[in-house]
Amino acid sequence: MGPTSQRKGGWEGMGGKERGGKRSGGVAAATHLCYSNYIHHVIWLAVRPKQDLGCEVHAFDHDADHEHYDYRLGPTAFFHKARIGSETGYMRLLDHGGRRLSYLKMDIESEEWSVLSQILHHQNSSATLASTAQLSLEIHIELHGKSLSEKRARIASCLATLEELANLGFKLLTYEENELNPQYEDIDGAHLGLYAEILLLRTNRNSTYINPSN
Known part of the structure; x- marks a missing residue:
């Protein structure tokens, strides 16, 4: 993933350490790597639980509200005033x-579908995704104000993206509707929940389940 100024959004991940050495200001690489973008106004709540679990945490957000944050948030937690896109530049830079x-x-307020599409069709980013064991998505299917044909097309597009993820081996593990802002739509006899959080597990590789607390 790499820097972008075109879209506000992000993704977060933990990855197994492939090699040792010092990273990020002289800190020894932790067992797990965590990226968090679009952290709203709860930066410490977003990074501390993962740091406390022994992760190396990098938080990204480009909002002016985050101007006051220091680069070093904790022993293994760091903040970057930047955004992340589908390129791999930031992983190389860090x-x-x-x-x-x-x-x-990924929690990017209805932009997840276009960003996922970019990732799936970008060679380096799709390879990163293809080696990911678990994928947690905050999904938003925005249908307000659309005609029936537009709603059908939007749903078909979202399903096509999910099918591409399935082709990579991802299977649905958990589904939880958004309780704070529930949104529903009845289309062609189906009652659809439009806002939800889902966890996908890639089943075509040996992996250990990580509880995505917080």
């Missing part, structure tokens, strides 16, 4: 190249 992800989370 010397994280070659580290595989065991947990990846």
